[in-house]
Amino acid sequence: MNLWKKKLSRLVAAVVFVGGAFISVPAAQAMSDTGWGVAASAISGLIAYKSSLSMMLDVGNNAAYQQQSLWQDIKANGTDRNARDVQVVDGVMARLTQPDVFVLPADALPFSWHVNDDPLFNAACYPTDFIAVNRGLVRILDDENEIAAVLGHEMTHGLAHHSAEVYAKTMATYYGLSLLNMATGVMDWQQLMKLTVYSSSKLFTLPTEYEADAGGFRIMARAGFNPGGGAAAMARMGAYLREQSENFLEYQDPDEKKKENYNDHPDTELREARLMEQLTAYSAGHVTVKDRKTVCIDGVPFLEGAFTAEDYDNTAESAYLYAGELGRLFHDYASPVGWALDAAGDWEHAKAPLLTAAVRQQNLKAELVRLVTAAYAGEAATGARQKLEEAEAKERAELAAAYDKAANATASQTKRMRENSDRYSDAGDAEKARLMIDRALASPNLDDHAETLGIKGRALAVAGDFAGGLACADAACEEDPANVYNFLNRADIYWMQGDRLAAIGSATQGVAVDERNATARLMRAMLYDEEGDQANALADYRAFYDLAPKAAERIPDEYLKEIDADAYDKVVKARADAEKAAAEARKKEKEENTAGTSKDTKENTGKDGTKAKTVL
Template identity: 50%
Template sequence: DIALVDHVMQRLVRDGDYVLRVNSLPFVWAVNDSPIFNAACYPTDYVSINRGLIRGLNGSEDELAAVLGHEMTHGIRQHSAHNYAKAAAQYYGLSFLNMDAGRMDWNKLNALAGYSIAKNITLPTEYEADEGGFHIMTSAGFNPGGGAAAMARMGYYLTYVTQDLREYQNPKDKDLPQDDFSDHPATERREAKLAEMLTAYSAGHVTVTDRRTVCIDGTPLLTATQTDEDYDNSPENAYLAAGALARAFHDYDMAADWGLALTRGGGVSMRGDARINAALLPLVEKAKAGAQLIALVGDAYAGEAASGAREKLRSAEQARAAEREAGRAAVEAADVKAIDKIRENSDAYSDYGDGTRALMLMARVFGAAHDDKPALSYVIRARAYAVLGDADRAHADADRGVADAPTDVLTWVNRADVRRMLGERAGALADALKAIEVDAKSPYGYLIAAEIYDEMGNGDAAEDYYKKLYAVEPKAVARIPDSYLEKIDARAYKERKKEEKKAREAEEE
């Protein structure tokens, strides 16, 4: 389950067409053990995927991509943050940044966060998320039929399989005149809308009638049948077969580009993604519809000049591309305050050992036009490289930051941290002492120097710098180990021990 989700999410995040807003965080995801058929995107762009969803979709990459693209769109458009009290988002803050899933109780975390964070979503935004998810997953190379197929399976699962009343979908609800009976539109309505998106993606050529018959320009090509022993999955098979056709019509501007050739069994061979085409070609051969497919594809392209279908398709794609470009321009035009926040979030990712996402955020900073602290940006990016073990880039950025702003204590402090992460203790200590020289009132140089001296076994020097740290910033007492605090401030040490005892007693109760 985890490997499948990682594979799909990595493709969506890497290859999908989308732009994160200035104040958005990079996507983080994890699989939890809940049996509920659900996934959710929280205000921090943390996507939680229940095992129940993965199993319910029978491990289908394309169907899972559609659902996860849907959840990503909630994050990209900030639906969760807009529909949930701001206090909740502030309360959780960066708490989801801990990448060590082994130390996180994801079920408890989900319960704590509350189902409403990601699901207190208005119905128009659900449809918007379906559409956004469709474009993300198709641009990442998944089957365009995955969304409608996922809704077909979801409708069956929620109506006939689940024993959880929170999930159950009454089949009579589909007849209600308004989308007001649940947090989500009826799955059949969403299925129909996603099928319309598939048709539009194919330049209007591919449709699925009666949820089983795949047509090209209204002419039936084949009818999907059940292949699952437990339930009638013919709608899924139809949508995925139609998706393979839609992908080809979308990607190829002329019939010859398909590379269609008849096979002995009455089917065809064709160019394209073999995994996606596997949903179509066996059905074509079973129906012995190869010759008909070749003829229908030829006729479809011949009629495009009169219909203008391909021009409409490209025009719609150009409009979406322009929207993404406007989003990128907004990121580049981020003001100083926004850039400071992005840098801060990047540093937090590095603190949690996630250099990859830290670099994603720093790419936004370096792409912005209004960075008033470029030297600081270099040393913050250097920390991310150091986390990833890229010593050459870490050194280059850290040295650049110090050279550009030698009077900024933070450049020295961060280079000290970079060198320390790379195992260069002597260089780190030299930078920490230089930071103190540059700004004797800043606590960071004292802290790093004290910790390094302690690591080197020089207790006297460590005590001296912890004492200086305490004098400069009394609130830093929490960073001073017991063995040193007892010597520096016996009263503070006794108070700490007293509080620790109270905490232990409270836990025992």
């Protein structure tokens, strides 16, 4: 059981330490030899890369930090109070996170998400597989297929550990260039920082955006969404940022792509074109869109995008959604039979509601039958279907290999799964706690079966299954009676159930196993206190203080005062100082927000061309 919560400030401190470590290195006159300087630069960069990557991967696989990511988003951006926004995102993510849609690596957390109250058009994936979705994005896209493409994009960032990789490569670049600069003196530090940022944006982040677009397409298509949603989302985003947004944080100059900049995202129209190319391949090469308007089958115009929006030209957006439904049908059926083209009356298909309506309204059934029949008839000559099947077989093989790797998690990975399950139970998230502990139990390389079984008991109890939880906990205690935490997990289940006497009994068994275990002493002290047994509570709190004097703040004031009056005074003072600092921080933040709102209002009313980039 995990009674000790790690603070995110440790992560911040670690990042600051890594970022600031170089500053303390003295100028290296000894590196006057340029050859040695280059070699040292490469070694420094490699060390920085490995250490930074290891740190970020560790952070990303910690459920406590994932919870911190959520709290950070809520603190910074609030929570969307529109139930429909939340319902749409929850529904999309529920489909995207089905087990057969993607493979969760053994060193990753299950996805978590939150719809915040930020009106900007944006979404972002944290290293912890937490996805922050701005309400502005949900409102502006307003189509589940386009939203699915964006969220699939963010999921790909998480699955591929893009944040960790980019951070590590950026740190390696900074360290390497810094050491080389000390040897050669070719640039000043301001130039060095600019070069590092530019290199990171163009060489590291930019490629991951293309990879995330491609991965997002595959995820959302496997989940059953319209595969044209990605290109449609790019078209909608481009139109919004160019023509509609009045917020200076979103506005994008159409000529910006002609200028040198530090942007770490590809040009929107280029992303749109790439996603359409992926859709064409997905359709066995049959479906294309000409001039962002005309949907073609084997190059023959069939249908044009409809201009239906009131405040912007959505022709390209609708063309891509039509193309997506056509692509889905060509992908899913190896012959025209699955299209139900021979049915009497108007043509309709459950997988193509938009196309069904357009064909009916424009009387295009005969043309659809002609073009689709001809397309399939020509596949033997072009090899289009064979190419698609080969690509699909390769993708299935890659997925199978990924599933196999995840199922055979290493001993260290199963240990982290167990720890993360415990952290999810601490946070009351029974679903993720069960998911993580079941993954650990399923691995043939499980490092500690008994303790894992006990932690599964906690997860079941958090879900309300106390009988199942106690059965697991009893089995864990019987299998390994030398592990104090097996007894503490069972005690916690009794505690959740409201049976404090049974909880005290199990905790006492844990103390008997290890009298110097601080967690056991603290847990039993808390139970005695709740039971009103102050004498025994004081004895255990005293034992806890002896074992962990630096954790004195965990002891209630009335007990700590009696155990160590000086420690009590220090805790009270520290608490007051913290409350004062927090109040001052809130006051400062309020003043800055007020000033910022005033500044934003002035800048938004002027047309000065100020620009900022989205994280999407």
